[in-house]
Amino acid sequence: xxxxxxxxxxxxxxxxxxxxxxxxxxxxxxxxxxxxxxxxxxxxxxxxxxxxxxxxxxxxxxxxxxxxxxxxxxxxxxxxxxxxxxxxxxxxxxxxxxxxxxxxxxxxxxxxxxxxxxxxxxxxxxxxxxxxxxxxxxxxxxxxxxxxxxxxxxxxxxxxxxxxxxxxxxxx
Amino acid sequence: xxxxxxxxxxxxxxxxxxxxxxxxxxxxxxxxxxxxxxxxxxxxxxxxxxxxxxxxxxxxxxxxxxxxxxxxxxxxxxxxxxxxxxxxxxxxxxxxxxxxxxxxxxxxxxxxxxxxxxxxxxxxxxxxxxxxxxxxxxxxxxxxxxxxxxxxxxxxxxxxxxxxxxxxxxxxxxxxxxxxxxxxxxxxxxxxxxxxxxxxxxxxxxxxxxxxxxxxxxxxxxxxxxxxxxxxxxxxxxxxxxxxxxxxxxxxxxxxxxxxxxxxxxxxxxxxxxxxxxxxxxxxxxxxxxxxxxxxxxxxxxxxxxxxxxxxxxxxxxxxxxxxxxxxxxxxxxxxxxxxxxxxxxxxxxxxxxxxxxxxxxxxxxxxxxxxxxxxxxxxxxxxxxxxxxxxxxxxxxxxxxxxxxxxxxxxxxxxxxxxxxxxxxxxxxxxxxxxxxxxxxxxxxxxxxxxxxxxxxx
Numbered sequence: 001x002x003x004x005x006x007x008x009x010x011x012x013x014x015x016x017x018x019x020x021x022x023x024x025x026x027x028x029x030x031x032x033x034x035x036x037x038x039x040x041x042x043x044x045x046x047x048x049x050x051x052x053x054x055x056x057x058x059x060x061x062x063x064x065x066x067x068x069x070x071x072x073x074x075x076x077x078x079x080x081x082x083x084x085x086x087x088x089x090x091x092x093x094x095x096x097x098x099x100x101x102x103x104x105x106x107x108x109x110x111x112x113x114x115x116x117x118x119x120x121x122x123x124x125x126x127x128x129x130x131x132x133x134x135x136x137x138x139x140x141x142x143x144x145x146x147x148x149x150x151x152x153x154x155x156x157x158x159x160x161x162x163x164x165x166x167x168x169x170x171x172x
Numbered sequence: 173x174x175x176x177x178x179x180x181x182x183x184x185x186x187x188x189x190x191x192x193x194x195x196x197x198x199x200x201x202x203x204x205x206x207x208x209x210x211x212x213x214x215x216x217x218x219x220x221x222x223x224x225x226x227x228x229x230x231x232x233x234x235x236x237x238x239x240x241x242x243x244x245x246x247x248x249x250x251x252x253x254x255x256x257x258x259x260x261x262x263x264x265x266x267x268x269x270x271x272x273x274x275x276x277x278x279x280x281x282x283x284x285x286x287x288x289x290x291x292x293x294x295x296x297x298x299x300x301x302x303x304x305x306x307x308x309x310x311x312x313x314x315x316x317x318x319x320x321x322x323x324x325x326x327x328x329x330x331x332x333x334x335x336x337x338x339x340x341x342x343x344x345x346x347x348x349x350x351x352x353x354x355x356x357x358x359x360x361x362x363x364x365x366x367x368x369x370x371x372x373x374x375x376x377x378x379x380x381x382x383x384x385x386x387x388x389x390x391x392x393x394x395x396x397x398x399x400x401x402x403x404x405x406x407x408x409x410x411x412x413x414x415x416x417x418x419x420x421x422x423x424x425x426x427x428x429x430x431x432x433x434x435x436x437x438x439x440x441x442x443x444x445x446x447x448x449x450x451x452x453x454x455x456x457x458x459x460x461x462x463x464x465x466x467x468x469x470x471x472x473x474x475x476x477x478x479x480x481x482x483x484x485x486x487x488x489x490x491x492x493x494x495x496x497x498x499x500x501x502x503x504x505x506x507x508x509x510x511x512x513x514x515x516x517x518x519x520x521x522x523x524x525x526x527x528x529x530x531x532x533x534x535x536x537x538x539x540x541x542x543x544x545x546x547x548x549x550x551x552x553x554x555x556x557x558x559x560x561x562x563x564x565x566x567x568x569x570x571x572x573x574x575x576x577x578x579x580x581x582x583x584x585x586x587x588x589x590x591x592x593x594x595x596x597x598x599x600x601x602x603x604x605x606x607x608x609x610x611x612x613x614x615x616x617x618x619x620x621x622x623x624x625x626x627x628x629x630x631x
Binding site for chain 1 (some may be wrong): 468512
């Protein structure tokens with residue numbers, strides 16, 4: 001338990017220097033241009049018209065950065081993940097009534113039990129990062145789906161990279 | 173039972189008690205164990221290539237063609253079905269070349285105890301299985317099974333069972349077990365059951381249902397509806413309960429499902445996710461793995477409830493666990509060294525030692541019911557089912573495919589079942605392979621299938 005928190009804390013302090021870079025899949029929407037949003041800036045206005053409390057509102061507000069990706073067998077938060085989680089944290093700071101669940105996933109190239117535990121570990125890594133940024137732990141749940149819910153259905157490196165993820169989902 | 177004894181007295185001079193196989197699963201009837209005379213022939217106990225031994229299995233005879241709930245066409249047709257089930261059991265195990273009732277002459281009832289030897293010696297059958305089926309006044313079936321050595325013109329072994337009509341296949345499996353055990357010197361395994369996960373739907377939206385079936389795929393039954401994902405079942409040693417993972421409350425949790433009552437309970441009262449359930453060989457203990465804040469450890473809890481004891485404490489994922497047959501040790505999987513590897517500990521969690529040191533990752537260890545081998549998934553590029561000794565020595569691959577995982581042992585420790593995932597489509601299927609790795613075959617299932625768990629031989 002403590003180990004993840006320690007890791008999250010370390011990553012919080014050193015994300016800009018993180019050496020292990022997760023290769024983000026190429027098909028994904030581009031990340032925001034600035035690697036790290038200025039924390040004093042307000043979030044960009046939501047353009048979709050989705051109402052607060054919905055997943056659409058959240059995803060729009062964080063510009064699609066509700067998902068972070070991991071290397072094979074890894075669960076560390078790299079600089080790209082950190083930027084995405086900081087954006088998520090800003091949204092959660094701004095909308096204090098919102099609670100979320102972080103869903104942890106693994107690719108198909110792992111055994112079932114281990115992937116369930118690995119998904120749980122990834123979900124907790126993302127959660128711990130959010131908590132480290134000041135989001136109350138009570139507002140962030142976790143659930144692991146292991147390799148049970150892929151978004152990319154190919155059996156290739158690219159699909160696996162897209163499936164090794166932690167997805168932040170607004171709870172209605 | 174009195175009738176049965178009379179019948180056997182009529183059929184043969186040697187007295188023989190039939191074994192009552194009870195009525196329903198889970199087994200609830202007392203059974204009589206018959207005594208067998210000693211003197212094995214052709215015992216096979218090494219792992220070298222087994223021979224093909226010709227066995228003729230003509231249709232079982234009946235004293236009179238009577239109606240039975242087991243077969244719409246009566247006991248004569250049922251006699252052929254019995255022989256077909258036995259033939260299918262004995263096929264593909266690398267030991268025998270069985271010839272079934274289709275294409276063999278049908279012996280008459282009187283010939284069951286007095287084979288027409290010339291009929292069979294001319295068909296290059298070295299062994300001959302004869303049997304009969306008889307419907308009793310109460311509807312129950314009496315099935316007799318006889319194994320003969322054709323060249324010696326000698327009876328090797330016989331047994332009889334009384335079964336309710338719906339359990340007729342169990343009598344066939346008992347006969348196949350009798351033949352297999354007598355000729356191979358190994359313990360029986362056909363009269364056993366398998367729990368697994370039936371899969372349907374597209375790869376990114378699979379429906380996964382808990383299902384159970386006989387060792388040959390018959391008597392298939394779904395336990396869950398598929399509305400919530402079910403994974404990783406394990407039969408209790410007495411077949412009365414199933415452990416499995418369900419997302420029924422939205423989170424992955426292990427439940428203990430009572431087959432008789434249909435009720436289920438959480439393996440532990442905790443909001444933390446639980447995975448990878450396992451029984452101890454005596455059914456008194458349950459192992460499960462629980463993640464707390466992302467860190468997964470193995471716990472042990474009495475099967476009838478009580479306090480959980482944490483067995484592993486190192487940071488990382490410690491998961492699974494499979495008891496040695498005597499219950500004194502547990503083999504499990506841990507990534508404490510950086511990647512999935514296989515470890516052994518005492519049943520109380522003490523003296524944890526890594527045993528897999530051959531490169532790649534090693535996962536899902538399962539201790540053989542014989543105690544001499546550990547089956548596991550070796551991951552080095554592809555996923556292959558392999559075995560090693562309990563010290564980690566003598567690793568041998570049993571399969572070679574893109575993704576084979578989750579081995580489970582046949583009750584006699586001679587055959588390993590696993591599931592295979594097809595690259596791309598993600599389709600899954602159950603397979604089994606003998607310890608030589610040469611005899612591999614797919615099990616027919618109504619849908620795609622994964623996470624097999626083989627239970628013990630039924631009493």
